Amino acid sequence: MLRPQLPRVDALLPYLRRIDASRVYSNQGPLSLEFERRIAAELRIPPGSFVSAASGTAALEAAILATAGAASPQRPLALIPAFTFIATAAAVERCGYTPYLVDAHPATWAIDAEALQQHPKLDEVGVVVPVAPFGRPLNQQAWRAFRDRTSIPVVFDGAASFDVSSGGDFLGEIPLALSFNATKAFATGEGGGIASTDAECIARVRRASNFGFFQTRECRSESLNGKMSEYHAAVGLAELDGWVEKRAALQSVVTRYRDAAAVEGISEQIVAHPDVSLSYVLFSALHNQEAADVEAALQREAIGSRRWYGFGLHNEPHYRNVEHDDLIVTDSFAARVLGIPLAPDLGERAVARILATIGRARST
Ligand SMILES: *Cc1c(COP(=O)(O)O)cnc(C)c1O
Numbered sequence: 001m002l003r004p005q006l007p008r009v010d011a012l013l014p015y016l017r018r019i020d021a022s023r024v025y026s027n028q029g030p031l032s033l034e035f036e037r038r039i040a041a042e043l044r045i046p047p048g049s050f051v052s053a054a055s056g057t058a059a060l061e062a063a064i065l066a067t068a069g070a071a072s073p074q075r076p077l078a079l080i081p082a083f084t085f086i087a088t089a090a091a092v093e094r095c096g097y098t099p100y101l102v103d104a105h106p107a108t109w110a111i112d113a114e115a116l117q118q119h120p121k122l123d124e125v126g127v128v129v130p131v132a133p134f135g136r137p138l139n140q141q142a143w144r145a146f147r148d149r150t151s152i153p154v155v156f157d158g159a160a161s162f163d164v165s166s167g168g169d170f171l172g173e174i175p176l177a178l179s180f181n182a183t184k185a186f187a188t189g190e191g192g193g194i195a196s197t198d199a200e201c202i203a204r205v206r207r208a209s210n211f212g213f214f215q216t217r218e219c220r221s222e223s224l225n226g227k228m229s230e231y232h233a234a235v236g237l238a239e240l241d242g243w244v245e246k247r248a249a250l251q252s253v254v255t256r257y258r259d260a261a262a263v264e265g266i267s268e269q270i271v272a273h274p275d276v277s278l279s280y281v282l283f284s285a286l287h288n289q290e291a292a293d294v295e296a297a298l299q300r301e302a303i304g305s306r307r308w309y310g311f312g313l314h315n316e317p318h319y320r321n322v323e324h325d326d327l328i329v330t331d332s333f334a335a336r337v338l339g340i341p342l343a344p345d346l347g348e349r350a351v352a353r354i355l356a357t358i359g360r361a362r363s364t
Helices: 011-021 032-041 057-065 085-095 140-151 199-208 232-240 243-264 288-300 328-336 348-363
Strands: 048-053 077-081 100-104 124-127 174-179 192-194 282-284 335-341
Touching: 011 032, 011 232, 032 048, 032 192, 032 232, 048 057, 048 199, 057 085, 057 174, 057 192, 057 199, 077 085, 085 100, 232 243, 243 348, 288 328, 288 335, 288 348, 328 335
Parallel strands: 077 100, 077 124
Antiparallel strands: 048 192, 174 192, 282 335
16 A cells, blocks of 8 residues: 655664764754754745654644643633544644544635634634645645634644645744654654744744753643654654655656556546645545445455545544534545555556556446
């Protein structure tokens, strides 16, 4: 289904030798600081606008604690989409919030800033965490308007969006949590970080992800240990060294998919970069039965496929009793949108076989 490829050991060695020499292994050492500077440059945001983290989920938790703090009795709820990966809900829960699930907009697949300004639960909401679905960028301006009008803090879960964020309107004051998990296009194994152009927000994020310490060893806020180690930063620096080639390789795979989709006459049903992150190639079935048929046909050929966001959070056993709005759009998308195989070295013949299998399943 997915065969990630991270930097090889030879590319890591120069960085690992620097760790041997410095004897600094974590706690904002030289490699993680260099990694942060290079990521900010890659995103084309000012130096100091990015903090690294141990994972995308830790990045989300630190950003929530830094902007909204933990849940209060007056504002126990976190508004999040039902159409997302578990991590969004897990992060708000770790900060003490009860998730409240809202539906996606059919055009953007994300929750809608304007519609939510009228949401009946807003008086009980302490934080809103919109998700960039499959990395597809969110509207920073619309969410800033939401935040300014409602005074409710907003944190973006843009976990998969590193490769589609650079220089975009998606980056701004509202903190954007990124994941560098091995399944994402740009990866450090486990890892992540927070981007924001608001320097005070970045300072609070750094404090929240490091035991509430900031410059001194006095704890000054709710916190976690969400820091990235020097070893993961080493992988990240090597990944940055090879990023131009890796990105180009993933783009070629997407081109192979688009060419093969044209041959099969299913171009409209393949969703890929630049509509979504290079972490995904998606097949969007016309209806649930088509999705089930395609899934079964792929399985018979020993080809993997995956509903990345399951059937929506409300269908996960742990979240079954969570309060939610009508989830008509989520129910429709989650059932119909299948992730299909991806690897930087996925060849033309493999792609042709995958799409021929889908094409046959579709027409039966
Ligand atoms: C990958 C992902 C995460 C989690 O990131 P980790 O680095 O695995 O903790 C969170 N949210 C979304 C939408 C994701 O796709």
